[in-house]
Amino acid sequence: SQTIHQWPATLVQPVGSPLSLECTVEGTSNPNLYWYRQAAGRGLQLLFYSIGIDQISSEVPQNLSASRPQDRQFILSSKKLLLSDSGFYLCAWSAGTQANYGYTFGSGTRLTVV
Amino acid sequence: DAKTTQPPSMDCAEGRAANLPCNHSTISGNEYVYWYRQIHSQGPQYIIHGLKNNETNEMASLIITEDRKSSTLILPHATLRDTAVYYCIVRVTQGGSEKLVFGKGTKLTVNP
Numbered sequence: 001s002q003t004i005h006q007w008p009a010t011l012v013q014p015v016g017s018p019l020s021l022e023c024t025v026e027g028t029s030n031p032n033l034y035w036y037r038q039a040a041g042r043g044l045q046l047l048f049y050s051i052g053i054d055q056i057s058s059e060v061p062q063n064l065s066a067s068r069p070q071d072r073q074f075i076l077s078s079k080k081l082l083l084s085d086s087g088f089y090l091c092a093w094s095a096g097t098q099a100n101y102g103y104t105f106g107s108g109t110r111l112t113v114v
Numbered sequence: 115d116a117k118t119t120q121p122p123s124m125d126c127a128e129g130r131a132a133n134l135p136c137n138h139s140t141i142s143g144n145e146y147v148y149w150y151r152q153i154h155s156q157g158p159q160y161i162i163h164g165l166k167n168n169e170t171n172e173m174a175s176l177i178i179t180e181d182r183k184s185s186t187l188i189l190p191h192a193t194l195r196d197t198a199v200y201y202c203i204v205r206v207t208q209g210g211s212e213k214l215v216f217g218k219g220t221k222l223t224v225n226p
Contacts, residue, residue, distance in 0.1 A: 102160040105158050
């Protein structure tokens with residue numbers, strides 16, 4: 001069966017520090033991968049999605065970047081965190097356009113920038 | 115932007131059916147309607163999805179109108195653990211990719 005792993009679960013980082021959040025998927029190949037962010041009291045905002053290795057699409061301009069160095073690995077990064085980067089970050093995967101499956105979400109990382 | 119609109123909040127008595135409405139008047143013919151829910155501080159959980167026909171699984175039923183411009187998620191016997199934010203989403207396909215664009219959802223509170 002497929003599983004999605006996301007870590008760390010919580011993170012407190014100072015303003016101006018770098019960020020690296022990692023997400024890996026097991027039990028499937030060539031998944032579509034997504035990064036979402038949820039600010040406090042808000043809905044989920046799609047940040048990035050990827051349909052293949054080194055194929056990243058950005059949904060909104062921001063202080064963050066994403067990379068997909070391996071088929072089942074998706075990384076969210078920042079060189080210098082801002083206070084506004086605080087939020088709940090969720091990784092998700094789907095089987096792609098050929099299947100009418102939904103997304104499976106990871107357990108999330110709660111990032112607090114201080 | 116999300117292609118769906120939902121009421122911001124609803125209440126339901128424990129043991130009764132919860133009917134959550136969703137409008138998606140601009141949905142295209144090949145776009146699916148998905149429902150997810152999010153319990154506080156957790157990742158969204160898949161509930162059900164459909165294209166044209168009504169669907170039922172162990173969690174819920176999905177009723178889609180004939181013109182596909184709206185749908186209703188039905189939780190037949192709501193429990194306290196069903197308290198969550200429920201998202202109705204149209205799965206958007208463009209080019210070789212697809213994505214779920216979440217709206218603000220409906221906060222369902224199940225009362226004892």
